[in-house]
Amino acid sequence: DGAGIAIASGSNVTIRASALSGNVATGNGGAIFLSGTLVLDRVTIDGNQASDGGGIYLNNNPSTTLSNVTISGNTATSDGGAIYIKNTLGSLTNSTIANNTAGSGAGGIQLQGSGDANLKNTILANNTGGNASGALTSLGHNIDSANTAALSGSGDQINTNPLLGTLQYNGGPTKTHALLAGSPAINAGTAVGAPAVDQRGGVRDATPDIGAYEFGAVVN
Numbered sequence: 001d002g003a004g005i006a007i008a009s010g011s012n013v014t015i016r017a018s019a020l021s022g023n024v025a026t027g028n029g030g031a032i033f034l035s036g037t038l039v040l041d042r043v044t045i046d047g048n049q050a051s052d053g054g055g056i057y058l059n060n061n062p063s064t065t066l067s068n069v070t071i072s073g074n075t076a077t078s079d080g081g082a083i084y085i086k087n088t089l090g091s092l093t094n095s096t097i098a099n100n101t102a103g104s105g106a107g108g109i110q111l112q113g114s115g116d117a118n119l120k121n122t123i124l125a126n127n128t129g130g131n132a133s134g135a136l137t138s139l140g141h142n143i144d145s146a147n148t149a150a151l152s153g154s155g156d157q158i159n160t161n162p163l164l165g166t167l168q169y170n171g172g173p174t175k176t177h178a179l180l181a182g183s184p185a186i187n188a189g190t191a192v193g194a195p196a197v198d199q200r201g202g203v204r205d206a207t208p209d210i211g212a213y214e215f216g217a218v219v220n
Helices: none
Strands: 007-009 013-021 032-034 038-046 056-059 064-072 083-086 089-093 096-098 109-112 116-120 123-125 164-168 176-179
Touching: 007 013, 013 032, 032 038, 038 056, 064 176, 083 116, 096 176, 109 116
Parallel strands: 007 032, 013 038, 032 056, 038 064, 056 083, 064 089, 064 096, 083 109, 089 116, 096 123
Antiparallel strands: 164 176
């Protein structure tokens, strides 16, 4: 049905230090359509298109873990420009979900059925159609540029512009959104459960930043 042009699978999938870009699905899941366990680490998903889930479509997955992931510039003609979560629990840590678009549902994260997402140290910003379709579960220290995810955890910032740079190579193997000077995401995260390095491989501070990019980190 044209789902998951890059990856369509019912098996478990792990992707590290990679990019999935520019895929166009006639069905759901522009880059990934998955019913198995999904682990993404230091991955960028950008410029993909689909009906539902412009970037990722999660269909009854056992579990999904995203860490140091950037999902940007994806488009769903219907719902879930970045991620469509159906009857599964997604976990997003130090990730950046920005500038995605949906035609009718949330441009960021679309929840369906019993779908939910646990967010920690994560940025939801400037997604056309809303950053989320409903209340997400906050584990604290997230930024929502609007107030569509009903975040109310410790350190959460709503209606807050994270001051992101354009998607580009800022060091490391994949494109990222840099935090601009003065960003409210800088030193606003929690070290509890945060990855030791950012998406580019730069070491995070003792008080890490929110999102996939660590301001001031040295990248070899």
